Amino acid sequence: GAGVSQTPSNKVTEKGKYVELRCDPISGHTALYWYRQSLGQGPEFLIYFQGTGAADDSGLPNDRFFAVRPEGSVSTLKIQRTERGDSAVYLCASSLTPSANTGELFFGEGSRLTVL
Amino acid sequence: TQLLEQSPQFLSIQEGENLTVYCNSSSVFSSLQWYRQEPGEGPVLLVTVVTGGEVKKLKRLTFQFGDARKDSSLHITAAQPGDTGLYLCAGDGGSYIPTFGRGTSLIVHP
Numbered sequence: 001g002a003g004v005s006q007t008p009s010n011k012v013t014e015k016g017k018y019v020e021l022r023c024d025p026i027s028g029h030t031a032l033y034w035y036r037q038s039l040g041q042g043p044e045f046l047i048y049f050q051g052t053g054a055a056d057d058s059g060l061p062n063d064r065f066f067a068v069r070p071e072g073s074v075s076t077l078k079i080q081r082t083e084r085g086d087s088a089v090y091l092c093a094s095s096l097t098p099s100a101n102t103g104e105l106f107f108g109e110g111s112r113l114t115v116l
Numbered sequence: 117t118q119l120l121e122q123s124p125q126f127l128s129i130q131e132g133e134n135l136t137v138y139c140n141s142s143s144v145f146s147s148l149q150w151y152r153q154e155p156g157e158g159p160v161l162l163v164t165v166v167t168g169g170e171v172k173k174l175k176r177l178t179f180q181f182g183d184a185r186k187d188s189s190l191h192i193t194a195a196q197p198g199d200t201g202l203y204l205c206a207g208d209g210g211s212y213i214p215t216f217g218r219g220t221s222l223i224v225h226p
Binding site for chain 1: 120122149151156157158159160161164204206211212213214215216217218219
């Protein structure tokens, strides 16, 4: 498809387990963002990639969260030792250019993570 | 941290009514975007405003950016059930990282 693709769409795991969430951005988009959205809240910034490098990871809540984008396209968000508070919808977005001053973010449908 | 406050948080109206939702901050933004999100979907961009005082119209939706570029409003005329969704504003202070508000959840009853 032509849009941002996220897998899995739903993930249920047990507390303490490791999870990986994948994002396949729109082809040619250099900027990639991960956000987390809890029920009744707006998206909360986690990390921003420009190409292969993490340009800003200041939103990652702690060192259990890590993200990579090794070839400047697909990105994987990795969560170690999951906790119940990690339950949320994890949204990925890509942009043709960095978003300042007009760049549109194209979002995927999100990966819903439930930690039991 | 740039905080965006959106009001009201919830809005439930009848088809045909008009409404306005607000997005306010104490910070100045280089640009501000409005997105609409439906359940189970990611947000979809409606408009980007960049100039203080700017007004943009998208069919029945009118967007305004405050003169000081700290606030914005979205006005919907003659709301329809298809307008139902979560309306999010997102501001960019020049860091390339849009910061989102909590959103206004709108329900339009037929």
